Amino acid sequence: MMENVIIVGSGPAGLTAALYTAREGLNPLVISGMAFGGQLQLTTVVENFPAFPDGIPGPDLVMRIRNQAQKFGARFIDEDLTGIEADGDPFKVMVNEKEYESRSIIIATGASAKWLGLDSEQRLIGRGVSSCATCDGPLYRNKKVAVVGGGDTAMEDSLFLSKFAREVIIIHRRDKFRASKILQSRVMSTSNIKIRWNSIVDEVIGSEFVKGIRIKDTVNGTLDEIQIDGLFVAIGHAPNTSFLKGKLKLDEKGYIITRDEVFTDIPGIFVAGDVADKRYRQAITAAASGAKAALEVRAFLM
Ligand code: NAP
Numbered sequence: 001m002m003e004n005v006i007i008v009g010s011g012p013a014g015l016t017a018a019l020y021t022a023r024e025g026l027n028p029l030v031i032s033g034m035a036f037g038g039q040l041q042l043t044t045v046v047e048n049f050p051a052f053p054d055g056i057p058g059p060d061l062v063m064r065i066r067n068q069a070q071k072f073g074a075r076f077i078d079e080d081l082t083g084i085e086a087d088g089d090p091f092k093v094m095v096n097e098k099e100y101e102s103r104s105i106i107i108a109t110g111a112s113a114k115w116l117g118l119d120s121e122q123r124l125i126g127r128g129v130s131s132c133a134t135c136d137g138p139l140y141r142n143k144k145v146a147v148v149g150g151g152d153t154a155m156e157d158s159l160f161l162s163k164f165a166r167e168v169i170i171i172h173r174r175d176k177f178r179a180s181k182i183l184q185s186r187v188m189s190t191s192n193i194k195i196r197w198n199s200i201v202d203e204v205i206g207s208e209f210v211k212g213i214r215i216k217d218t219v220n221g222t223l224d225e226i227q228i229d230g231l232f233v234a235i236g237h238a239p240n241t242s243f244l245k246g247k248l249k250l251d252e253k254g255y256i257i258t259r260d261e262v263f264t265d266i267p268g269i270f271v272a273g274d275v276a277d278k279r280y281r282q283a284i285t286a287a288a289s290g291a292k293a294a295l296e297v298r299a300f301l302m
Pocket of ligand 1: 115149151152153154156173200234235237
């Protein structure tokens with residue numbers, strides 16, 4: 001069977017593309033992946049998605065969009081994509097041993113936050129460990145939090161968190177930030193942001209929820225424990241594009257190079273969401289680009 005459109009990915013971008021293409025009667029097939037829902041699965045309450053004044057848990061938000069898309073006929077395969085043929089006519093998408101042919105594809109595989117890689121960090125994700133200050137920051141009103149990283153994201157996250165938290169401690173592995181000067185100077189002039197230079201997080205402390213962190217000095221190796229209520233890891237994101245190497249144009253960090261936000265260099269292959277967006281990375285902007293990609297698929301198939 002020849003599909004009209006296969007959507008790869010199931011965060012807000014892929015699901016909104018599914019909703020739009022389903023309502024167009026295109027009967028989309030979504031390869032949603034084993035980790036259905038993307039980064040929203042890792043967030044607690046989303047308070048900045050319009051229409052939810054009381055906030056909505058990230059996993060509930062993606063499930064609602066999925067149900068909405070399903071209602072209009074979107075079909076889902078909850079497995080990971082194992083390969084893609086982007087040069088053929090038709091395009092081919094492989095999922096384990098099965099091959100699916102399609103007239104068009106929307107790639108919405110998102111990006112993944114980079115983590116420190118500590119077992120204790122992984123165990124406490126969603127229980128005080130977060131990679132999304134915009135999503136989870138307001139939950140830390142009058143609390144003490146730490147942010148790991150020295151780039152623009154770490155600075156922006158710290159500034160955002162400083163509006164809610166009693167104290168924000170930036171943990172950075174060197175004695176210099178790589179962030180833009182303007183963000184650095186804002187951080188330096190914010191009274192409730194403190195900086196621990198030459199430091200890495202060695203262990204996240206807490207059984208059910210984060211209670212503190214153990215910090216190691218990168219110069220002299222000394223260990224130190226500090227009590228915190230939340231740990232924000234802001235050491236960068238990596239787009240989920242390894243399966244596209246040599247097939248689509250990617251930039252040096254692996255993001256898909258697009259034209260007018262949703263077009264790739266191959267007619268019929270479109271892009272939505274964080275897989276091509278290193279700037280905004282919000283659920284609402286991803287959903288919006290999913291809608292745009294879907295509208296371009298409609299135009300392409302006409
Ligand atoms: P980034 O610039 O790659 O910075 C990552 C930071 O995390 C670096 O300071 C790095 O330390 C640190 N780091 C990396 N791996 C680490 C590890 N395993 N343990 C401890 N620290 C680690 O990433 P980003 O801040 O997310 O920014 C990504 C891009 O988006 C940049 O181009 C940035 O300019 C852009 N951005 C722009 C804005 C804005 O313009 N408003 C906002 C956000 C992001 P080192 O410095 O020692 O390498």
